Amino acid sequence: MKTLIALSWRNIWRHPARSSVLLAAIIVGLWAGVVAVGMVNGLMQQRIDYLIESEITHAQVHHPEFLAEGYSWLDIPDHDEIVSWLENDERVVSFSSRTITDGMVQSPVKTSGVRIRGIDMASETRTTNFHENLVEGEYLDSEIRNAAIIGERLASEHNMEVGNRVVLTFEDINNELISASFNIVGLFRSASVDYDERNVFVRADDFIDLLSDQPVYHEIGIMLSDEEFAAPLVDELNSAFPGIKAQTWRQLSPELSMLVELGGVMVILITMIIMLALAFGILNTMLMALFERMREIGMLLSIGMSRRRVFGMIMLEAFMLTIAGAVVGMSLATLSINYFSDAGLNLEMFAEGAAQLGWDHIIYPTLSIAEYAVILAVVVMITLLASVYPAIKGIRINPLEAARDA
């Protein structure tokens, strides 16, 4: 085997220029592919992290019908017991109870449908980093009564600014229509323009006073020490409190969950596209090498080298050439990804368009060990497929080629 490896390796370098060109193509192709996959991954991971950390959290608790109906009387039963349960669970890092209902925001300019979110500033700040989205004015710790912060885009549509007043209209828990005036104390800008247009944040205490005689909560956002605890935690919550519906972030946001799966598919897809293009280069190089060595392979068969070994020798040549390129290409890609995962890749020119779609314009590429392994597996698989044809042609060579005149 050692001799066969030595023979295959030296065969590759019979034509250094030809092999170097193919090697360079593999290196550049894989470098570009791996970095591209890392960027797609980074972009998706950032989106997921952002949504989890600023809004969704790892798990949420609701009244079973609240998410579908959105009525204020569909509040969480046994709220205090659930809070006590969460406080005693080691996996829970923090949680925040929210009072939420759908309603309308009215300004002198227009009326828009919004989701009004009453939050407790202390627990919300511990649980999410939504407060970091504030771009103007103050957060809800303002001393002004009935303070509200609204999305920058919503403010612009209503021609409103900090210090102006809006009227929020919604149904209380008794199905009565309530209208109240709120003072805009701040504007926020999240990664999603759509989210900015459809959400108004108020203090939970102010909101509860308007909705009910006693505290009502419609959502508990829970952050965990590890995302993997989400599924078992919600199972336990659902069995401990049958009147509620606890869900993981994947269940709450299937599109986000799909994004994670899409990332995995993208790794394979991008690598396959690049490798398929390179496969033709490998095929061409191997066929050229084979046709030049017909007489030599005929000699090897004549002196007693089995067709299985000839097949292995040709496959080994393609494999070693590709693996050499893959190792260099992937090492360069790792260096690039490591650099940009700290420094970030600033695509400022696309910032506005990216924000429209809810994406960040600074990308921190990332690639897991498993994804490197998947890329390597795809590279190996396609290389082997590309070299099967030359190898089959190789073993079909007639040993009489050895005696043929040059």
Added chain:
Amino acid sequence: MTIVRTESLSKVYNPDTVPVHALRDVSIEIDESEFTALRGPSGSGKTTLLNMIGGLDKPTSGKVFIDGQEISRMKDGERIDFRLHNIGFVFQHYNLIPVFTARENVSFIMMLQNRDKREIEQRANELLDQVGLGDRKDARPAQLSGGQQQRVAVARALASQPRFILADEPTANLDTEAAMNLLDIMETMNREQNITFVFSTHDQRVIDRARRVITMVDGAISRDEAQQEYGLREG
């Protein structure tokens, strides 16, 4: 003892279109320790006969026996394995592996036989010494002259310890000095180690030194004659 025996060997190329009778009813026997030349003009069938004896090609009809085993009926894989252990080949164009050194070229066939590493190294060195290339063991074929390359080819053919060696026009590409040198080596091995050589040639220098000369014309044997013993001729 007979090593090679052919029975009514025939080979027809393009039987359905333009039939070419490369061999016609050839029956020969080659004994151990022979130093036999197959002579004849181009197209006379000597290389075809050599290919049949070497198991590189299959006859249209007839049989080839090596040490009593009918190789003409063996499957492709069996014949490859049979060649590896029983037949040594020397080609007109040397056909060495260009990326291997002389020593590696000689060792390679023993590696294919899965022999012990130390034994391979020792035998490769001995054989290269025997063919007078003790000081060029690490040279690659491109660094060797034609005569030297053919001597490596002879060492390679001997490395597998075959029953006999087939050489197709071994001196065709060599100048007189290199050809004589190569023949000296082959003759010495034949005489001292009883190694059987069968070679196709139309080189008179080779024919003159063969002990048996089989002449072929139009695919058939026209003459089969023994020549003088070396000692007598040299004397």
